[in-house]
Amino acid sequence: MDFSFTSDQQLLRNSARAFLDERCKPALARALWDDPRGESEAMWKDMAQLGWLGLALPEAFGGADLGMVETALLLEEMGRAAYPGPYFSTVLAATAIVELGSEAQKRRWLAAIAAGAARGTVALLDGAMDWTPAAVATKAERTAAGWSLTGTKPFVPWAHVADVLAVPARSSEGLSLFLVEPSTPGLTLSPVTGMDLSMRWTNVTLDGVTVPDDAVLGAPGQALPLVEGLLRIGAVGAAAEMLGAARRCLDMAVAYAKVREQFGQPIGSFQAIRHKCAEMLLEVENSHAATYYAAWALDAEAADAEMAASIAKAYVGDAARRVCGEAIQVHGGIGFTWEYDLHLYFKRAKALEVMYGDADWHRELIARRVTA
């Protein structure tokens, strides 16, 4: 039983923190808010150099063959830095290709992703805003040329910069995952502007989008377990990123409470503030336990991995919202300003709260399991 990180994992975290502190300052995030792509190409190339883009990919394609724990470590650091960019969406797309892709599909995409030459995303949310993979309504119909896809996929992360979109759609065989390139006729991308300007979403409309036979990942109709698996990875990855945002907000609140004086003393000496900070720490530490337990469980294929993923998303989603919100409270007026950086993390936690199933969605899954 060892809940601590290996020295390699610790090293990865340290180098991620050093890199992001240096290269991903709040000023960068702010500068990119008005940028149509919303990410930095130079930073993407450097992340590829550092091996982050191939972290969980097979060595044969230039990857490091590491697992969810390492991915979560990076994502936690990214949350702490309010990193703007398609890292996690690309990880999810790459995972889909690793799991079900043919040799040709892997050759086409994985090495390019690891090298920083391609980005991807997965359109997990379907038209009626339901994350439930079994409820996907987007249709896939066989045509002479392959398949025709019709439906809507709202809130697809970073689709506007993706070179490949993994799109779940339903045919008579069941649920399949299709690889669609953004230039394909019939595909419309329209940006959604959310609170977190560093988190880009796109509404994707598919109107008779025609893709060839070899756009299907695996055999047609067999993708339900994979899509459920991607959603779990999404949930745990989001938990890690929210954890990072929460820890950053806690650090900022504690640092501020030590120096801000009112009534002739630091505000941190008031119990109302000190106790708030203690409660925030409690939720951050529990979030750490929930996130890394789930990440480990996915890697180890533990019997309770599905449960643990839902628990991590439900717990950390609620906790991070509270912690980041309380950090604003501890700061008073300055915490409510556009110029102060707290809202970058507050908004990141908020944006991820609704992704990959919100807390209520996961609590229903949990209830289903424990009452079965």
Add this chain to the structure above:
Amino acid sequence: MDLNYSPEDLAFRDQTRRWFAANTPAHEPRTLDERRAWHRRMYDAGYVGMGWPKEYGGQSATPMQQAIVADEMAHAGAPPTINGLGIGIVGPTIIVHGAEAQKQRYLRKILMADELWCQLYSEPNAGSDLASLKTRAEDAGDHFVVNGQKIWTSGGVIADWGLLLARTDSKVAKHKGISCFLLSMRQPGVEVRPLRQITGSSQFSEVFMTGARAEKADLIGRLGQGWEIAQTTLSYERGGNSLARVTRYASAFYQLVRATKELRRQGRPLVEDPVVRMKIGRIWTELEVQRYAALRVLSALTKGESPGAASSITKLSYSEFEKRYHEIAQEILGPWGQVTVAGPDEFSEVETSSGEPGTWAQAFLWSRAGTIYAGSSEVQKNVIGERVLGLPKEARADRAKV
């Protein structure tokens, strides 16, 4: 990171599970004699004093083995050992701070539950601010004379001995004038009056000491070292039990789930009501997070790391969770949650946090205690704020005087 149990741990767990499956009594022992007999049975099998050194009759077990035994007891629904304070706090205090003669005299009898112990710390005017205690112990040549009153003394009525904090010097700063004694409860100068709790039962009591006698040989450590000793021993309570606590919560939880299938509202079983399902999902989420956190603590203990002030986070986390848990359980159970005498139905009896079975109502009432004893939630938050986060200390009226 590897959250698998090692093959040795698994083997130990199997063996422990088999023993408790074969030996756990069918009926909850009621009388002290029955409970002592069960304690002895566990002692003979090597399941008592897991964390104590072998030379004092313990098992020198790893933190993981300690946790496994506690967890398997919870799993089997086995009755607790008796003398919990003796084994959990008094023994370790004597082992760390006691003289050799004290070790010889007391330790084995604590483990065997030949002598039962209580903790004489809190006073009517010294609770969270324990260091302001007033009970005096005066040097009378060959012994100390003790005068004062203690309160909220768990197990005071059945105790043979008490671990006492008393003031031996009122001229120095309040933390410096306190000493630690072993006090016989079986003497004319000690009177114990049971206090009734909100649960209706009387586990704790008031203790009046009037010219009571503490032997010179029963002073632990040096004169004036009592506060320091109490600080170190308060932390023995934490760690090893947290996994078992979660296991007990979980077995009660599955009873709650059974109840949701039998009870109905608006013409359908509660389990089909989305509002109830959210509550179930919420409890299980928090309960599992408590388990993950317990594993994290256990992993640190296994590496020989001492959690220090961070153990306040654990205490705060589970005791506050326990209140939320029982509040939600009450919401789900409705009038059923009110019942204090268990009926023949299978889901009304659960384990309370006192380690004894009771109804959901009693468990709900007990859940109010955990955020008060062993350092209230407010005190824990002060500790976390000051010692973990390094926030400035508050202005305190008594600090100027010290």
